[in-house]
Amino acid sequence: MKQQDSGSTNLNRRQLLLGGGALFGGLALGAGLTGCGGAAQAAANDIRFWHLLSGGDGIKMQSMIDRVNAEQAAFKVKPTVLAWGAPYYTKLAMASAGGRPPEVAIMHAARVPGYAPGGLLDAWDLNLLAEFGVRPEDFSPRIWEKSQFNGQVYSLALDSHPFVMLYNTEVAGKAGVLRTDGRLTDINSPAQFLEVSRELQRVTGKHGLSYGYLGDGAQMWRLFYTLYRQHGADFVLDPGKPAQVERDVAIDCLEFIKSLLDNTIATKSGDGGTAVAEFASQGSGILFTGVWELPTMKTAGIPLGAATIPTLFGTPAAFADSHSFVLPHQAAADETKRRGVYEFVASMLKGSLSWAEAGHIPAFQPVVRSSEYAALKPQADYAHAADIINYDPEAWFTGSGSDFQSYFAENVQNVFLGRDKATAGWDAFISRINTVLAMPNPV
Amino acid sequence: MSTVRIPAPTGEPAPAAPPAKTSPGKRSTARLARPRSRRDNIHGWAFSAPFLAFFLMFLVWPMISGAYMSLTGKSLTGANSGFIGLANYAEAFGDSDMWRSLGNTLYFTLISTVPLVVIALALAALVNMGLPAQWLWRLSFFSPFLLASTVVSLFFAWMYNPELGLFNDVLVKLGIPPVAWLNDPAVAMWAVVIATVWWTVGFNFLLYLAALQNIPQQHYEAASLDGAGGWRQFFSISLPQLGPTTVMIVILQILASLKVFDQIYQITAGGPGGATRSIVQYIFEAGFTGYRLGYSAAISYIFFGLILFIALVQVFITRKRSA
Missing domain, CATH: 3.40.190.10 (Periplasmic binding protein-like II)
Known part of the structure; x- marks a missing residue:
């Protein structure tokens, strides 16, 4: 009995010590946390x-x-x-x-x-x-x-960092699409671009063009918006109103991109990494990409040229941020x-x-x-x-890495892949954008 | 709440309780019966205080403040933050993306829970059969569970790469056409499930293995004497004995699968076309990239309601089982 009692008082003392310790620890932790911000600002x-x-x-x-x-x-x-x-x-x-x-x-x-x-x-x-x-x-x-x-x-x-095209001068030379000054031949129409790409493909034996877009709304949007703006079309987003866009132009652009992704000119199943690797290993002659890939390609040691995306639809334009x-x-x-x-x-x-x-x-x-x-x-x-740069249409939800570009991917990727009609993909995208425009503006 | 019965470790069929001569047991009941003194109460509260403080600050208060927030138009920037009643809920119930994300979450839960339970059981049964180097199997099956979700996601994103990935490489070598793992809306969720199963099956496996090893050997010996074969023994002895463990694993798994976010966000980011976007990701997007905290809170509470419903169903089922 005695044993038990002393045991229980021992336990109590220990409990108290422990409890006190925990409390003190908690306080110290709290102080430490606030102190942290203070010190960083100090x-x-x-x-x-x-x-x-x-x-x-x-x-x-x-x-x-x-x-x-x-x-x-x-x-x-x-x-x-x-x-x-x-x-x-x-x-x-x-x-x-x-x-x-x-x-x-x-x-x-x-x-x-x-x-x-x-x-x-x-x-x-x-x-x-x-x-x-x-x-x-x-x-x-x-x-x-x-x-x-x-x-x-x-x-x-x-800076400005536009979406551009890098090309392999050696491949272009063999394909006969290089000018005497060492730059890629002038391309002024969609048909001509397809033709040049096919020439390049004959040289590489793989693809003419590398364009990584799968799962990457930003990449899809960059090329699309470049081509859309080359038509001289406007894209206006005004909260409270439906988007003001030129549907025919947009569908034209989507169809053109789809025609590039025919597994000959460019692979349908190209994501960013695939495209970079393919171009770096001379598996294609042209890479559609942001200028920021330039150092990677220089390191890869391929004979490199760079230019803006050719003006295929009349008005020079390049997507950029x-x-x-x-x-x-x-x-x-x-x-x-x-x-x-x-x-x-x-x-x-x-x-x-x-x-x-x-x-x-x-x-x-x-x-x-x-x-x-x-x-x-x-x-x-x-x-x-x-x-000639064009930033994203102005709205609180647009811009690089924004939800806007994700919405684009969600609705348009299947068009690129040939699973959806361009009209269906585009209409779904615009309907999504209109929903956002109709929401209460949070900014 | 006597929900989960853990199999008796010794395996002695219950009646042989230890002889009731021990006085400490008696004494302890006497102590419990004694009316609580004020001092005991103070000690009790003092010990609970640190936990209670955190519980109130980080669970109870956020729940109350979140519930209020869901009734306002609160945005990250502070614009239009007034009280708007149930407008957010009305908007959410009419939001097809919300329903789609919720549907995706339930779909993921369904198609991930089944393999995560069945495969775990199969692996545990295999290891328990007495394979050589049991520790190696145990380690191999469990070790993926120790990886961070980012690591797992990167592994699988690479392996699913349509052109350079391991999976398509193997398929092509076998003469099977490549699969657009992450870019086909019909396949992407399965791709996420495969990654999830590889990653987390080890935990359920370990629970099952422990439970299997706790089934008394005598049962199997008796069954062998009666002429029961391996399959018969598995279905008539192992499986029923694992009942409580299975209930526990299924409950834990459903709850874990419902809150899926990490691996989806990192592997597909909800794509293609929103086909793998989970409700948690939608809440994150509505609130943090879309700035609309109030709306995001409303969706959270709708999701909360759903989980509450599932939890109540589970309580009901387990209570029936144990009754």
């Missing part, structure tokens, strides 16, 4: 910078940041890299909605209409920018126009840090020649006009794309 000259550039782009970006950090001691940029697409944009929106986002971030310019009106972004101060040597006339007109929303500048483009610097909305902005951000962004723009090595076209015109850039091949061959 470093007075740290500038937090979020971006979504990985792979070769990411390495390039890091070296540019390192250079800016080394050039001055006033601030230190600390980048955070998040996965491209929805994972990045959801986090950036959440952080901005919470009022304590990073001081500066990269966004696709076409995503800004989904952020700026909701108060998730702060506008750039042009006077302060001018102080650091960045003026509106340093940007080409289409890019500068895109940087504005409701009369204010919300994004500063680092821009990596742009934005100021996520701060509940309480720190003026010193803001100045640091302006200085950082100005340095990045001025140093964007090295960004061009990653394939992108610098937005900052003094860089584009430099002789160093002109010497950069094949980048300089598509630099004029900046004058």
Whole structure:
């Protein structure tokens, strides 16, 4: 009995100690968690910078940041890299909605209409920018126009990255479609493009064209919108109203893309990785892709040319987006840090020649006009794309990596695969878009 | 709630209870019967407090605040955030994508739960047959379960690649036409199920194996003496003895399958054409990429209602079983 009693008091004491310990631990944990955010903000000259550039782009970006950090001691940029697409944009929106986002971030310019009106972004101060040597006339007109929303500048483009075509000069030469100056022969019509692709296919024995699109709404949209805009057709999204589009043109474009995917000119079952691998192993003569694949292809060591997608339907046009610097909305902005951000962004723009090595076209015109850039091949061959770029139709749900591009994939992939009629796929896509346009606007 | 009966580890048919001479047992019941003192109560609450605090903060409060949110137009950016009554629910019930995602989730649950139970049982039975190097089999079947969903998804996305992937490579070599694993709406969900089964079957397998090894050997010996063969023994002894384990596995599996998100999001991202989009993904898209938190909360509560219904059905069934 005695034994039992003492046992029970022992147990009680132990329980108390344990309970107290747990409580204390909980408090310490709570304090630790809040302390964490505090400590991260405490470093007075740290500038937090979020971006979504990985792979070769990411390495390039890091070296540019390192250079800016080394050039001055006033601030230190600390980048955070998040996965491209929805994972990045959801986090950036959440952080901005919470009022304590990073001081500066990269966004696709076409995503800004989904952020700026909701108060998730702060506008750039042009006077302060001018102080650091960045003026509106340093940007080409289409890019500068895109940087504005409701009369204010919300994004500063680092680049434009159009959807282009890379070609294998050796294969093109054998196929007899190379001009004497070493560039691909001029192509002005859909029929001519099919013909050239078939010539290339005869040389490679596999395919003429590599185009990876399976499961990738962005890729499908990029090519489609390039061709759609080459018809000179408009695509207007106005919340509360049905989409204003030219159905015949759209269906024409879808039919043309479908005619490319005939398993001879290009494979029906090509995803991004397949297309890159096929082109890199000389299994095709042309690759439809974003400029960002350029370094991969240079590394692969194939004889390379680059150009904008040929103007098949009359009006030169190229789908593009821009990596742009934005100021996520701060509940309480720190003026010193803001100045640091302006200085950082100005340095990045001025140093964007090295960004061009990653394939992108610098937005900052003094860089584009430099002789160093002109010497950069094949980048300089598509630099004029900046004058014919077309961003996504403007709406809160469009832009790179947006739901809009997923809706496109959901309804159009089966058209590309030959399972659905172009009319059916297109109508389903537009009906989906109209549903979104009819929803209460959340921004 | 005496739902799951765990097979007696010793296998002694129940009546042979240990002789009731032990006094500690008696004493402990006496202690329990004693009226609780205030001090005991305080201790009790003190010990529960850390858990209770987290429970209230991270489960009860979010549920209440989410329920309220589902009645508002709350968006991520703060626009149009007023109270709108049941408008979100009305919109959700008329939203064909919501129904489709819900249908996809139920379809996935159905076609994943069956193989995850049957294959687990088959693997456990095979291993339990007394194969050599049992530990190796156990390890092989269970180890995929230890992988992160991202790793599994990457593996399978590569293997399903239409041109360069392992699966189509093998099919073509066997003279079978390649399959558009992730791009054919009729196949994509099965592709996800195959990946899921490979990944998670090990857990159910382990539960079954443990249960099988707990079936007393005497039963099998007696059956052999009576002339029962292997199959007869399996169906008349093993299977009935595994009943409670099966109920538990099915319940756990249905709940796990209903909340599927990771592997689908990472392998197909809900494609092709929304054919594999699960309801959890739709909730995520409505709320986070679509900004409409209120609407997203309303769909969550519709899904919650469905799970509640399934849980109640399960409680009803298991209660009937144990009655």
